[in-house]
Amino acid sequence: MPPSDAPARPASAAHTVRIAEDRDGQRLDNFLLGYLKGAPRSLIYKLLRSGQVRVNGGRCKPERRLEGGDEVRIPPIRLDDPADKGTPAKGLLEAMEASIVFEDARLLAISKPSGVASHGGSGISFGVIETLRALRPRESLELVHRLDRDTSGLMVIAKKRSALIELQALMREEGGINKRYLALLTGRMPDGVMSVDAPLHVGLRQGGERHVQVVTSASSSAGKASLSHFRVLERRGGQSYCEVRIETGRTHQIRVHAQHIGHPVAGDDKYGDEAVNKRLREQVGLKRLFLHAASLEFALDGGKTPYVLNAPLAAELVDVLDRLA
Structure with missing residues (x-):
């Protein structure tokens, strides 16, 4: 039985992985994305929906939190060798190097350009994490969280396993990490803070594309609790430039909540x-x-070491605001 961090290679038969103690609390889908490097997200979720992946003999949902000692059944699948993909384009490597806004012994923070995926898969060979690993081949780098491909801005990458575990635990705590976004919402938002408390459900359209919608039925348990706070900073050209703070980190949360309120x-x-x-x-x-x-904004070492990380508004968005004035 291979250890949980053994490299996944093409397998002709199912095999079982025992989860190491240092991965206690990791989501099942995130574990599979790391273990089956190069596997598209759509394949990971298909394996989970069909019951081909099992934990301790039972079917599980993607959000299942693993515990040290759990046994995960990995079905036989064939993955391309990462070496077959070549290396990221020079321009992408240079853009990623230039995007670094903070670094210390355990964390790396970048200002991700719009159009770059957080990780490869579904026809994308190189995302943020693959490109950073190509830049830093001797370092152990892991995504702490993800951003939509079209969203720009701050992303944090862990250089040490201990930092990854602590940050993922903070993300599960209410108020553990303060997240602030900037967005241009269409139309004229009212003054003050508009809080949107609307549960969200992630569905899959044909072809594996994710589509998120607000669950409006009070009796429905399909949606996950989601809370966003919108505050107008200024109005330009009939549109509303806003600060958005989110207390949960659901897929497409800000985009769907903004649509829900008509802006x-x-x-x-x-x-x-x-x-x-x-x-x-x-x-x-x-x-x-x-x-x-x-x-x-967050604090590591049990609250003893505070971090305040910032990514300046992307230049092309600054230009849009200037033209709207």
Whole structure:
């Protein structure tokens, strides 16, 4: 039985992995994404839905928290050797190197450009983590969290396993990590803070594309509790430039909550207003989602070591605001 951090290679038969004690508390889907390096997310969730992955002999949901000593059945699958993918393009390597905004002995923080995925899969060979590993081949780097491909801004990568475990625990705690975003919402938002407490459900469309929606039925248990706070910083060109703070980190949370209150994020081609997006593209050159992860605040070492990490608003979004004035 291989250890949990053994490299996953093409297997002709199912095998079982015993979870190491230092992975206690890790989500099952995140463990599989790390263990089956290169496997598309859609394949991971298909294996889970079909019951081909089992924990201690039983079927489990993606959000199942693993415990040290658990035994995870890995079905026979074939994955391409990472060496077959080559290396990231020079431009991507340079962009990732230039995106670093903070680093110490245990953490690395970048300001992710829009259009770069957090990790490879589903036709994407190189995301943030693969590119950083190519830049730092002798370091052990792990994603602490993810951002949507079209969202820019702050991402934190752990250089030490202990930091990863502590940060993931903080993410599960209410108020453990303070997350602040900047967004341009379409239309005129009211003054003050608008809090949106609306549960979200992630569904899969044909082809494996994720689509999130608010669960409106009070009796439904399908949605996960989700809370966002929107505050207008200024209004420009009939639109609302806002600070957004989130107390949960659900998939597409800000985008879906903004749509729910009738002020979708500008440039959002999935949940946004097509006519407004077209007008902003033609008039002020907005060619991407106007959503930026601006800052994270947390403390490691049981609260003894505070971190305040910031990523300045992407240059192309600053230009859009200037043109809207």
